[in-house]
Amino acid sequence: MSNRLINWFKFASPQSFYPLAGKMIPWFWALTAVFGIAGLWLSFFVAPTDAVQGEGYRIIFIHVPASWMSMFIYLVMAAWAGLGLALNTRLSGMMAQALAPTGALMAFLSLWTGALWGKPMWGAWWVWDARLTSELILFFLYIGFIALQAAIDDPRRADKAGAILALVGVVNIPIIYFSVKWWNTLHQGASVSLTKSPSMAQTMLWGMLLMALAFWMYSIAVALMRVRAIILERETHTEWVKELEAVKR
Amino acid sequence: MSALLAIVRRDLLLAMRRKSEMLTALFFFIIVVSLFPLGIGPEPVLLRKIAPGVLWVAALLATMLSLNRLFAADHADGTLEQLALSPTPLGLLVTGKIAAHWLTSGLPLVLLAPVLGVQFDLDASALGILVGALLLGTPLLSLIGAIGAALTLGVRGGGVLLSLLVLPLYVPALIFGAGAVEAHISGLGASGHLSLLAALLALAVFFAPWATTAALRVAME
Amino acid sequence: MIWNSPAEFFAMGGYGLYVWGSFGACVLFMVAEPIMAARRHKQILRTLRRARIAEDLDKEAK
């Protein structure tokens, strides 16, 4: 084993990651605030009214970032899970477990905002639009992952089982997305799409990008917070946890 | 290869000794399908339209019923450990078990489908497509379901959890399977749907036993 | 500035319910989630502290 690899493993040990994550969290919150405020300013005070959808289109400034994050987090989660399966590192499983609720929240927000956009635009809270339907199935996949991990008592087994499920999910997501799209065109589903309709002005794009960055930073911050709790829960019996300042007090 | 045949033969023999379990799932399929006209009404046009979807959803649910037992019995009496410790690769034995599952739970659905399709006023050519789609699709259900069955092996509330894990993964099979019949009825031709189903099946035959084996090893640790 | 009055801003051109419903839910959940994560962290720290005190008491008793 090369020297560099050992360093990597040291960094990936829960013991050294716990304080590191603690130091990183405030920075990610600060970035979330900066990008969030800039993004909200652009999306509410700079971006002009849309010719077709009026002010209603402003929902895309959170709908699109939430959808992006829900998919991206699943990929990251599966990557951590696969890493854990391949290298047997303890931290990987914890990271995957910490990311899942945030990913589920993003999928839920995407569905919620999609429904609130759909009511005035399509006249219905729910339309079997290809994107919304795929998002719904993605939400189910997250719930399945969380439920499976919650049902297994042994954390090591939970990690491995979750990892296999996440990897199976990753293979399936493109297939599901493609099949839903195919099904949607066959049934002539909703023709007005939430993301395509506004003639994308430069400012709108920037607003969306900034909001996506804010969501991204938020996800990292909150996942790090959760992983810190998970690390302590799982390493309760180790010496380093007993020697933590916060525990000694 | 002889070991693969041996496990298929063993599981078929066990299924024959416990016919009631197999028949329960089959009758569940028949009853669910027969309930739909009672709930929706007997107009032939409407029934023809919902037939593929109803038959497919009922097939998914009937498969779920039998999936629970795919590995659970072997796990409980310790024979699964013996399979894992046999000189034959576990992946091969798992493939055999999945094949036996299809023969005992998938194939009977395929054979029954035309009879039930008649209840929904489907014509002969549509029935042919239905059988073809189920023939390609039900092995897919067994393969994907096996992963879920292995993951939830010995887990609290495994049965409900299994449906939660597996049903979302069944979406493509449902869409292409039911879509094939619909496309045929509406005159679009079912070949596209059927070839996509076949492609999915090829992919699943390659990956699913492997993932199932990995999940079983995790469950036995 | 594209808004003439706060009232106009909150009405969102008649889409107020939908726009604020979306952003409101977003803010609500994104505030609640970190709070829940922080509470989970505090909870486990409290448990660990108690375990430590119990250990100390055991030592004193001996």
Add this chain to the structure above:
Amino acid sequence: MLSVTDLACVRGERRLFSDLAFDLAPGEWLHVQGENGAGKTTLLRALVGLSPPAAGEIRWRGAPIGRLGEDYRRELLYLGHHGAVKEDLTPLENLRVAAALDGRQLDERDTLATLHRFGLKGREELPVRFLSAGQKRRVLLARLVTRQATLWILDEPFTALDVKAVDMLSALIGEHLAAGGMAILTSHQTMPMANGRAVKL
């Protein structure tokens, strides 16, 4: 033949044992002792390769068992707590199916002789679920003869057996060792066989 070095096993977050080391040569057997929950079964499961150990190495004929895979499993027979017999099949079918899964065919005559030796005469065609606990155990133990493995790893092989069966199993293990086989077993009884060593967990 079998050599174990620095072995450590954990269950959950608890360390069961560590720095365990022993060697086993042909004709030798090992008695694994320990209280309930000491990790006897965990050790056996690590030895057969079902649950990987937390640390340490297990080698068979000089090679790590993880790399040997099928070559190791071919020479190995593990009988655990469970019945590992199918209740719906007859003793004869059980033995035949188990052999077929290992990729082998059983001679009808030998199989029947084995079942008779284990006192199952007249019950060859009866589904196992109609047999008593001791008789079920004997069906499983009959695999010791039909499987023809070099290394036997047996978890509590004497449970549910009557005095006669205990004597017969001891004799069987003795024969196996005399023929150059090896055995590792857990048991609460004292064992009357030669060449034995004990490992205490």
